[in-house]
Amino acid sequence: MFPNQVVDSFRGLKTPFYYYDLDVLKATLLEIKIHGIDRGYHIHYALKANYQLQVLEIAKEAGLGADCVSGGEIERALEAGFSSSQIAFAGVGKSDDEIMIALEKDIFCFNCESPQELEVIDALAGKTGKNARIALRLNPNVDADTHHYITTGLNENKFGINEEDLDAVLEKLSELSNLELIGIHFHIGSQIQKFTPFEELCVKANQLNDYIESKGFELSVINVGGGFGINYDHPNENSIPDFKGFFELFDKNIKLKSHQKLHFELGRSVIGQAGSLITKVLYTKEGRTKNFAIVDAGMTELIRPALYQALHRIDVLTSKLPEKTYDVVGPICESSDTFRKDIDIPEVRRGDIIAIRSCGAYGEVMKTQYNLRPKIASVFSDDLG
Numbered sequence: 475m476f477p478n479q480v481v482d483s484f485r486g487l488k489t490p491f492y493y494y495d496l497d498v499l500k501a502t503l504l505e506i507k508i509h510g511i512d513r514g515y516h517i518h519y520a521l522k523a524n525y526q527l528q529v530l531e532i533a534k535e536a537g538l539g540a541d542c543v544s545g546g547e548i549e550r551a552l553e554a555g556f557s558s559s560q561i562a563f564a565g566v567g568k569s570d571d572e573i574m575i576a577l578e579k580d581i582f583c584f585n586c587e588s589p590q591e592l593e594v595i596d597a598l599a600g601k602t603g604k605n606a607r608i609a610l611r612l613n614p615n616v617d618a619d620t621h622h623y624i625t626t627g628l629n630e631n632k633f634g635i636n637e638e639d640l641d642a643v644l645e646k647l648s649e650l651s652n653l654e655l656i657g658i659h660f661h662i663g664s665q666i667q668k669f670t671p672f673e674e675l676c677v678k679a680n681q682l683n684d685y686i687e688s689k690g691f692e693l694s695v696i697n698v699g700g701g702f703g704i705n706y707d708h709p710n711e712n713s714i715p716d717f718k719g720f721f722e723l724f725d726k727n728i729k730l731k732s733h734q735k736l737h738f739e740l741g742r743s744v745i746g747q748a749g750s751l752i753t754k755v756l757y758t759k760e761g762r763t764k765n766f767a768i769v770d771a772g773m774t775e776l777i778r779p780a781l782y783q784a785l786h787r788i789d790v791l792t793s794k795l796p797e798k799t800y801d802v803v804g805p806i807c808e809s810s811d812t813f814r815k816d817i818d819i820p821e822v823r824r825g826d827i828i829a830i831r832s833c834g835a836y837g838e839v840m841k842t843q844y845n846l847r848p849k850i851a852s853v854f855s856d857d858l859g
């Protein structure tokens with residue numbers, strides 16, 4: 475991923491910056507096409523993982539639709555060239571303004587998360603004289619077996635409609651004349667690395683599909699969301715997740731009726747491995763118990779370690795010295811501003827360049843200006859020439 479010529483061009487750039495290897499992105503999308511799209515599955519790219527226009531345009535070219543969680547993301551998706559008929563809108567707290575944007579643009583589907591939300595969308599749709607296509611986001615109570623901050627499919631989570639409320643919701647739908655129920659939707663969490671939670675999800679989805687159809691509704695959309703994980707430990711050996719296994723699992727376990735299509739919403743697994751945060755060593759500090767490598771990127775550029783205790787692989791691009799044990803830390807005035815603790819990497823000096831790997835998803839999009847940090851650049855492999 476970092477041949478000499480790429481590292482040489484990094485030397486001339488102001489750090490820190492995000493670097494995107496578009497070849498990795500394209501190779502990933504090709505796997506998604508071969509194993510998913512070519513099976514007739516609809517894959518929506520979850521913009522919230524990374525909404526760089528270049529990324530969106532490549533995803534769109536590869537045949538993906540868009541999954542948005544805000545009005546801003548809907549507008550961005552349209553700007554990138556997705557058609558409104560390819561846009562799904564999810565989120566537990568859609569504001570009236572956002573719903574109006576989605577209605578005006580006549581998007582493909584609202585994924586609805588509560589009985590009250592249905593009433594609000596119905597009322598706003600009535601006001602604008604539009605019909606809103608909706609899918610019910612159902613909480614399948616499946617444990618995604620991932621970090622507790624990124625599970626979303628348990629009853630204790632704020633997301634989705636719980637099973638005990640389903641009958642009341644279906645009944646209410648008959649009164650909401652501006653809504654058209656077209657599907658059911660699930661999203662059980664993120665960075666899911668085992669297949670078992672997805673198998674459990676299929677069992678639940680099949681049951682709920684049968685149940686709702688038995689009540690006289692016709693569901694054309696079965697949307698199983700996203701959440702497929704990436705390998706943060708070995709981004710080189712596993713730069714592309716096992717999409718063959720992933721889609722085959724659904725092929726085997728989900729029971730579609732002839733009028734139904736299977737939909738997915740993938741974020742992290744699409745763009746995660748294509749991005750790195752490139753940073754320079756500012757200082758080294760040798761202590762009696764610890765050596766610190768203080769770099770010029772911090773939690774303001776990549777918050778995942780501080781927020782989710784995420785461990786990103788660290789590659790030193792400019793040192794071949796013997797290894798030494800470091801805490802790699804940022805410059806921000808917070809002790810949680812630590813990328814890795816006690817990690818063995820080649821000895822570094824001031825000015826050495828480091829790549830923090832697997833940062834394409836939920837990296838740049840979560841940057842903040844805490845400490846009035848300067849804005850940082852995004853560099854694409856195509857730009858390096």
Ligand SMILES: *Cc1c(COP(=O)(O)O)cnc(C)c1O
Pocket residue numbers: 520522523541543564565661663664665699700701702739740741742743835
């Ligand atoms: C975040 C999100 C996704 C994407 O999740 P990944 O783990 O990045 O694949 C999909 N659907 C919904 C509703 C989401 O909130």
